[in-house]
Amino acid sequence: MESNEKIEMLATWIEASDYIVFFGGAGTSTESGIPDFRSAAGLYQSEHHSPYPPEIMLSHSFFMEKPDIFYDFYRSKMLHPAARPNGCHQLLSRLEQEGKLKAVITQNIDGLHQTAGCGEVLELHGSVHRNYCMDCNRFYSLQQVMEIKELVPRCADCGGMIKPDVVLYEEELDHQLLKRAIHEISIADLLIVGGTSLTVHPAAGLINYYQGSRTAILNGDPTPYDHRAGLLITERIGEVMDKVNGMLRSSV
Secondary structure (H helix, E strand, C coil), rough: CHHHHHHHHHHHHHHCCCCCCECHHHHCCCHHHCCCCCCCCHHCCCCCCCCCHHHHHEEEHHHHHHHHHHHHHHHHCCCCCCCCCCCCHHHHHHHHHCCEEEEEEECCCCHHHHHHCCEEECCCCCECCCCCCECCEEEEEEHHHCCCCCCCCCCCCCCEEEEEEEECCCCCHHHHHHHHHHHHHHCCCCEEECCCCCCCCCCHHHHHHHHCCCCEEECCCCHHHHHHHEEEEEEEEHHHHHHHHCCCCCCC
8 A cells, every 4th residue: 555545544544533542652753853762863872971871871770879960861862842743743632622532642751742732641651841859749840940050950948859750760650540541542443553663561562452443553663563553654753644634624
């Protein structure tokens, strides 16, 4: 099937569906200027001046032991406050407003789905927009953290160290969030999987709970679940979703 035919089929599936769930990863945001993790141009391949690999620096134990090195990497490589939603985020927002999209389940921590207008976003790995003092639990926004001049941000109330509400290596995912994600996927009539290698567990295993017959996978590289997809699209996801957006009839 030609690329345009696949995109037209995705648009047809969307129009025929009443309970769409989107499951996405870092590739969803690359067209917004945020690097992914595992591709050739990804975060794990990027130049940084620390002798430690990113997987080590992004672990809970490293954060506790060497917060200065963690925050040097985190501030320079993980925060992208100027990033804007792309065609993927925008289509999903439209589908939610039209009542078709019931949930976005994302491994991303950038908040771009909410910026685009989505309300039902299950952030499996947390968000850079939420930060808490580890001692008194005071909340800090991303903007507030970025305004703190010290490399390692500390609480204005008690002086405790502020930790971003992101799931680091060695930390568990939120069990209630996982249960909600499983429920949404299990009752969907269309599952769109986008911008994820489907290799990071337990998140990747969530798509095993899908009971329906229509799965669309949009990813530049092959995934371990490609054999289960009714539609495989390897073009840039933002551009594909932009085209789909133009094909859909308005429900208004």
